[in-house]
Amino acid sequence: MSANHDGANLLEVRGLTKIFGTLTACDHIDLNIAKGEIHALLGENGAGKSTLVKMLFGSLEPNSGEIFWNGQAVRITSPGVAKKLGIGMVFQHFSLFEALTAAENIALSLDDGSPISSIAAKARALSYSYGLPLDPESLVGDLSVGERQRIEIIRCLLQTPQLIILDEPTSVLTPQEADKLFETLERLRAEGKSILYISHRLEEVKRICDRATVLRHGKVVGHCNPREETASSLARMMVGSEVQAVVRAPVEGIETAQPLLEIRGLGRKPATPFSIPLKNISLNVRAGEVIGIAGVAGNGQGEFFESVSGEVLQQDAASVRIRGKDAGGLTITGRRLLGAAFVPEERLGHGAAPRMKLSENLLLSRHATDGKAFVGTGGMVKSGAVYAASQRIIEAMDVRKSAPDPEAAALSGGNLQKFIVGRELDRRPSVMVVNQPTWGVDAGAAAHIRQALIELSRSGSAVLVISQDLDELFEISDAIAVMHNGELSKPMPIAEATFEKVGLLMGGAEPGHAEHTLETA
Amino acid sequence: MMRLELVKRPQRSALFSMLSPFIAFALTIIAGAIMFALLGVNPLNAFHIYFIEPISQVWQLHELAIKAAPLILIAVGLSVCYKANIWNIGAEGQFIFGAIFGSIIPVLFPQFEGPLVLPLMLLLGMVGGAAYAAIPALLKTRFSTNEILTSLMLVYVAQLFLDWLVRGPWRDPQGHGFPQTIQFGDSAVLPELMPDAGRANWGFVFALVAAVLIWILMGRMLKGFEVRVLGSSPRAGRFAGFGLNRMVFFAFLLSGALAGLAGISEVSGAIGQLQPVISPGYGFTAIIVAFLGRLNPLGIVAAGLVLALTYLGGEAVQSALGISDKVARVFQGMLLFFVLGCDTLIHYRIRLIGLALTKQEAPAKLEAAPKLKEAR
Numbered sequence: 049m050s051a052n053h054d055g056a057n058l059l060e061v062r063g064l065t066k067i068f069g070t071l072t073a074c075d076h077i078d079l080n081i082a083k084g085e086i087h088a089l090l091g092e093n094g095a096g097k098s099t100l101v102k103m104l105f106g107s108l109e110p111n112s113g114e115i116f117w118n119g120q121a122v123r124i125t126s127p128g129v130a131k132k133l134g135i136g137m138v139f140q141h142f143s144l145f146e147a148l149t150a151a152e153n154i155a156l157s158l159d160d161g162s163p164i165s166s167i168a169a170k171a172r173a174l175s176y177s178y179g180l181p182l183d184p185e186s187l188v189g190d191l192s193v194g195e196r197q198r199i200e201i202i203r204c205l206l207q208t209p210q211l212i213i214l215d216e217p218t219s220v221l222t223p224q225e226a227d228k229l230f231e232t233l234e235r236l237r238a239e240g241k242s243i244l245y246i247s248h249r250l251e252e253v254k255r256i257c258d259r260a261t262v263l264r265h266g267k268v269v270g271h272c273n274p275r276e277e278t279a280s281s282l283a284r285m286m287v288g289s290e291v292q293a294v295v296r297a298p299v300e301g302i303e304t305a306q307p308l309l310e311i312r313g314l315g316r317k318p319a320t321p322f323s324i325p326l327k328n329i330s331l332n333v334r335a336g337e338v339i340g341i342a343g344v345a346g347n348g349q350g351e352f353f354e355s356v357s358g359e360v361l362q363q364d365a366a367s368v369r370i371r372g373k374d375a376g377g378l379t380i381t382g383r384r385l386l387g388a389a390f391v392p393e394e395r396l397g398h399g400a401a402p403r404m405k406l407s408e409n410l411l412l413s414r415h416a417t418d419g420k421a422f423v424g425t426g427g428m429v430k431s432g433a434v435y436a437a438s439q440r441i442i443e444a445m446d447v448r449k450s451a452p453d454p455e456a457a458a459l460s461g462g463n464l465q466k467f468i469v470g471r472e473l474d475r476r477p478s479v480m481v482v483n484q485p486t487w488g489v490d491a492g493a494a495a496h497i498r499q500a501l502i503e504l505s506r507s508g509s510a511v512l513v514i515s516q517d518l519d520e521l522f523e524i525s526d527a528i529a530v531m532h533n534g535e536l537s538k539p540m541p542i543a544e545a546t547f548e549k550v551g552l553l554m555g556g557a558e559p560g561h562a563e564h565t566l567e568t569a
Numbered sequence: 570m571m572r573l574e575l576v577k578r579p580q581r582s583a584l585f586s587m588l589s590p591f592i593a594f595a596l597t598i599i600a601g602a603i604m605f606a607l608l609g610v611n612p613l614n615a616f617h618i619y620f621i622e623p624i625s626q627v628w629q630l631h632e633l634a635i636k637a638a639p640l641i642l643i644a645v646g647l648s649v650c651y652k653a654n655i656w657n658i659g660a661e662g663q664f665i666f667g668a669i670f671g672s673i674i675p676v677l678f679p680q681f682e683g684p685l686v687l688p689l690m691l692l693l694g695m696v697g698g699a700a701y702a703a704i705p706a707l708l709k710t711r712f713s714t715n716e717i718l719t720s721l722m723l724v725y726v727a728q729l730f731l732d733w734l735v736r737g738p739w740r741d742p743q744g745h746g747f748p749q750t751i752q753f754g755d756s757a758v759l760p761e762l763m764p765d766a767g768r769a770n771w772g773f774v775f776a777l778v779a780a781v782l783i784w785i786l787m788g789r790m791l792k793g794f795e796v797r798v799l800g801s802s803p804r805a806g807r808f809a810g811f812g813l814n815r816m817v818f819f820a821f822l823l824s825g826a827l828a829g830l831a832g833i834s835e836v837s838g839a840i841g842q843l844q845p846v847i848s849p850g851y852g853f854t855a856i857i858v859a860f861l862g863r864l865n866p867l868g869i870v871a872a873g874l875v876l877a878l879t880y881l882g883g884e885a886v887q888s889a890l891g892i893s894d895k896v897a898r899v900f901q902g903m904l905l906f907f908v909l910g911c912d913t914l915i916h917y918r919i920r921l922i923g924l925a926l927t928k929q930e931a932p933a934k935l936e937a938a939p940k941l942k943e944a945r
Contacts, residue, residue, distance in 0.1 A: 390808075392808060404798070427791045
């Protein structure tokens with residue numbers, strides 16, 4: 049299917065600029081979207097993609113520049129104006145009420161006051177016609193992330209938009225669910241609708257997009273036809289330089305190595321109505337290996353991390369064992385003292401206190417393990433030693449910052465993540481558990497972090513990585529297990545693992561719960 | 570047409586962090602001048618009587634110290650609570666229970682005398698205040714009750730309990746029916762610092778020592794770090810391995826003990842016996858002191874002196890100009906109001922924008938929406 053290039057442009061953007069304080073988030077952006085094309089917007093985190101689409105959707109006002117819609121100059125002052133023009137948007141972070149049904153959520157965003165039953169009927173019809181089956185009566189809280197995204201898409205389509213903006217839509221989907229979405233997008237294109245597709249996943253952009261605009265540091269660095277590019281040439285455009293590939297030497301004799309982290313029959317009741325119960329999870333991580341845990345977001349990874357880290361204690365002390373000792377009844381401090389280190393998913397507010405300096409954030413996770421070095425008699429903090437250690441980590445991890453010891457919130461996401469990972473690596477922990485090590489981190493920093501995790505394992509530590517990014521897991525893991533609905537599959541050695549096998553498990557196709565048949569099957 | 574816009578600062582402003590109490594004080598003075606003018610007195614004259622005269626002689630400075638001591642003692646304790654994001658509003662009740670516990674010895678065992686009496690009284694005062702503060706802590710950790718409500722309501726329980734004590738079981742039999750206990754014996758009275766110069770007693774020294782100790786605790790010690798982490802981001806605190814429930818007890822017991830110490834110091838120093846009312850609202854005024862002092866123990870010493878002056882000034886304008894001494898409460902209220910208002914400047918810049926320019930010159934409008942949670 050080829051794009052309709054000869055048709056008039058649906059949307060034209062000229063010199064769009066947005067300034068936040070001293071930062072020029074978007075700098076004279078030019079962009080044309082033709083009728084009936086899927087147009088990719090590529091760029092690293094912080095390149096200005098989100099700012100640009102927020103201006104197109106009316107949730108930010110540009111400082112200067114013009115937007116033409118069907119050749120007419122327009123000012124998009126609010127999302128309402130955008131919707132009236134025919135611009136719809138599916139956000140990366142959903143804005144749905146979990147305690148309401150799908151239909152009620154859709155009704156909330158339509159302001160025409162039609163009864164819920166007719167909206168539900170319309171939504172059902174539309175969802176089936178686009179191959180995205182959806183039960184409008186189901187509670188959002190009970191739905192998977194992929195299904196929630198369908199609600200967002202249906203909600204958007206109900207407003208019959210001409211242009212649909214999708215922000216990182218596949219980041220929450222299994223490979224099979226993503227395939228399903230691509231079929232829908234191609235169908236929409238065939239109907240003459242235009243799609244602005246934001247992503248940093250190059251393979252899928254190459255697969256479905258007709259044209260691409262690449263942003264870097266708020267500027268357009270190129271327009272191209274992604275089908276004529278390679279993934280690495282696109283990456284070079286995005287990053288501006290070659291990204292160092294991660295090197296993973298194969299490990300030998302791992303079967304006989306000693307398990308440093310053992311999880312045996314770990315279970316957990318749901319803490320809130322919308323959290324996932326953990327069911328009988330067992331896993332060994334041996335000295336010298338990296339085990340990856342794949343899974344679609346919201347399948348119990350957060351609950352699992354809390355249980356392993358000791359932020360939540362277990363009834364059965366033997367359900368989590370660290371270096372051969374029962375740790376299920378120990379707090380996070382006790383588990384750290386056994387040699388374990390943890391990096392949570394959320395950087396600000398969980399892994400780090402946003403309004404505290406980096407040196408203080410070093411103390412956050414290491415006040416007990418490095419008690420002698422950092423805390424003196426009578427509980428006095430040796431701030432000199434803490435500061436020196438934090439500078440050592442900043443140097444080792446190449447953390448870029450604006451002040452000698454800035455507040456954590458003043459760092460970019462990638463640099464803060466480098467510091468948080470470095471803070472734990474600096475201890476040479478024998479067990480390292482990381483949740484989403486490179487979420488929202490730019491390519492260069494991500495490669496750095498991944499390499500560091502591999503090196504830690506090769507120096508004799510056990511490394512457990514929970515991630516939604518399959519590319520990452522295939523890059524660094526020696527074996528991959530999949531978490532689905534609070535259950536964990538057996539780890540699959542990397543030599544046997546394929547995207548397809550892992551993707552099927554992510555969708556729930558494991559022997560034992562075959563009733564979750566996939567629509568793609 | 571012009572309009573004002575709040576623009577979030579990337580980092581909290583150190584300058585305004587320091588300036589904001591002074592701006593607040595200046596605004597209070599301006600509002601106070603308007604109030605005096607409306608009351609029909611010359612503001613300049615009134616201010617002189619209110620703020621200058623009460624501290625123009627040495628003995629008056631001693632009075633200032635007497636009023637400031639309980640305010641500082643209570644406020645440094647509260648500052649630890651508030652830094653931990655735990656809202657103890659009941660220091661007044663803890664103050665009263667400290668006074669009651671500490672008075673057990675001089676009231677029930679007046680024959681027990683000697684150098685041990687006073688230290689024991691002070692210790693009992695701290696135990697009393699801490700025990701009373703343990704109630705809202707227990708309710709919060711056990712039943713997730715809101716500590717603002719429970720600690721506040723316990724103030725009224727304490728006030729009525731004291732009232733009943735001095736009218737009933739603890740009333741002085743030789744007191745001609747007055748609702749008060751017997752006068753404390755000599756060894757139960759907190760000595761004056763410089764009896765020749767004025768009435769100020771050791772309570773003021775306790776306040777200064779407490780301020781310095783809490784300053785070291787908060788700035789230099791792991792425990793203080795724990796307080797700040799749990800207060801600013803509880804989830805990061807949990808990740809650090811700090812227990813929130815333990816912190817609730819720590820903060821309440823510490824602030825309760827200091828309020829209790831203030832209570833017994835006041836009773837054994839300035840008053841010399843228990844009576845139905847032993848505090849002109851020190852426990853509540855100390856909340857203003859804590860915030861005016863930026864929750865910094867050394868800032869609290871200065872703020873305590875300022876607030877003590879509002880009490881003295883209130884009495885002075887009452888006697889000199891015939892204005893109700895409730896004017897002191899008005900000043901205290903305005904001061905807290907302006908302090909909290911000026912805190913906005915620490916996290917936000919104010920921009921003055923002409924409407925004609927807004928299209929070009931109003932960046933970061935969305936960012937500007939005040940995030941009150943963060944601003945706190």
